[in-house]
Every structure is written in structure tokens, then in C-alpha cells.
Amino acid sequence: MKIYTRTGDKGTTQVYADKPLRVDKDDAVVNSYGDIDELNSQLGLLAAVAAAEFRPHLHSIQRNLFQAGFAISANTSLSEADIKALEDEIDALSKVMPPQTQFVLPGGCTAAAQSHVCRAVCRRAERAVISLRRHYDVPEVVPAYLNRLSDYLFTLARYLNFQAKVNDVTV
Structure with missing residues (x-):
């Protein structure tokens, strides 16, 4: 399979909803x-x-983020169980750390700082999906998953700093 098709050279691309659609590359679904x-790439880092x-x-x-994309385009296996798994992980990490008593600025050790970057990108992805819902049917599980994922990434950042014995930067 070739990586290039040349079909998008004029600013459109094909997406799959309930049927294949040709849309501009700045369409809400493409955004x-x-x-x-981008969130998936940042998570890879x-x-x-x-x-x-x-x-x-x-x-x-x-x-799961690939499944979120499938949900936007056609179908998905993303479920409430995936959201629950994030909540369980948030709870497990939170039990180990002292409670948060102040606002936390992004930063700390490298991994924590990257988790904060992921959280910010996740919030942007969530906003894009909310905007997308004005034009396309998006299963409720997708924005809910992204919302919980940003909570997880924040908690993970705090935990990574805690584990590295690096104090969170507070306001």
C-alpha cells in the first residue's frame, strides 16, 4: 500500500461516517x-x-484514542468500562500521594511535564469533539473518555513528580 494517494492535494480528504464523505481538510471532523x-503522539512521547x-x-x-477516532467516523469499541478504568487508575494513584491543596502549574520532572502537555492537548481534543457534535453524531463515550483522560493525565503528572521526589510547582 502506498503512503501517498494524491487525492488530498487540493485540500480535501475522505472520512467515513455512516457513509464515505469527502470534506475539506479543515472540517470539524478532520480537526x-x-x-x-496529536494527543496520541504526545502520549507516545x-x-x-x-x-x-x-x-x-x-x-x-x-x-482507546484510535477507538475514539473510529467512533467519530463510524463505530467503536470504546466503552464506559474504558472510562471506569481511567477512574480506577486515578483513584489508585491518588491514594498514594498526599492530597492536592493548591493549584498545580505544569512542570516538574520531564515525564510529569510531558503528562501536563498531554493533558493540555487532550483538553483541546475534547473541545474539538464538542464542536464536532454540532455537525456529526458523536457517541457520548468519546467526550466523556477525553474528559476523564485529562483528569488521569493531571493525576499522573502529580504522581510522576511524587515518585521522582520533585515538588509540584504551585500557584
Whole structure:
């Protein structure tokens, strides 16, 4: 399979909703795909710099983001169980750390700082998906998953700093 098709050279691309559609590359659906793709790439970087113990979970999240893209385009296996898995991980990490009592600025150790970058990109992807819902049917599980994922990434950043014995930068 060739990587290039030349079909998008004039600024359009094909997406699959309930039927194949040709849309402009700045269409809301393409913007959502792009933001989710950027998030997935940033998560790949986080997996590369975080401790090995987090890689399987981060790779699972990356696979779920592909499912979020499928949900936007046609169908998905993303489910409430995937959201619950994020909540369970948030709860598990939170039990180990002291409670948060102040606002936390992005930063700290490299892995925590990257987790904060992922969180910010996740929030942008979530906003893009919310905008997309004005034009396309998007299953409720997609924005809910992105919302919970940003919570997880914030908690993970705090945990990575805690694990590295680096204080969070507070307001």
C-alpha cells in the first residue's frame, strides 16, 4: 500500500461516517481527528520518557484514542468500562500521594511535564469533539473518555513528580 494517494492535494480528504464523505481538510471532523492524533503522539512521547511500569497503560490509552477516532467516523469499541478504568487508575494513584491543596502549574520532572502537555492537548481534543457534535453524531463515550483522560493525565503528572521526589510547582 502506498503512503501517498494524491487525492488530498487540493485540500480535501475522505472520512467515513455512516457513509464515505469527502470534506475539506479543515472540517470539524478532520480537526477532531488531528487533535486526537496529536494527543496520541504526545502520549507516545510520554510513554517513552515515563517509567516502564506506565507504558502498558499508556499504550492502552493510545489504542482507546484510535477507538475514539473510529467512533467519530463510524463505530467503536470504546466503552464506559474504558472510562471506569481511567477512574480506577486515578483513584489508585491518588491514594498514594498526599492530597492536592493548591493549584498545580505544569512542570516538574520531564515525564510529569510531558503528562501536563498531554493533558493540555487532550483538553483541546475534547473541545474539538464538542464542536464536532454540532455537525456529526458523536457517541457520548468519546467526550466523556477525553474528559476523564485529562483528569488521569493531571493525576499522573502529580504522581510522576511524587515518585521522582520533585515538588509540584504551585500557584
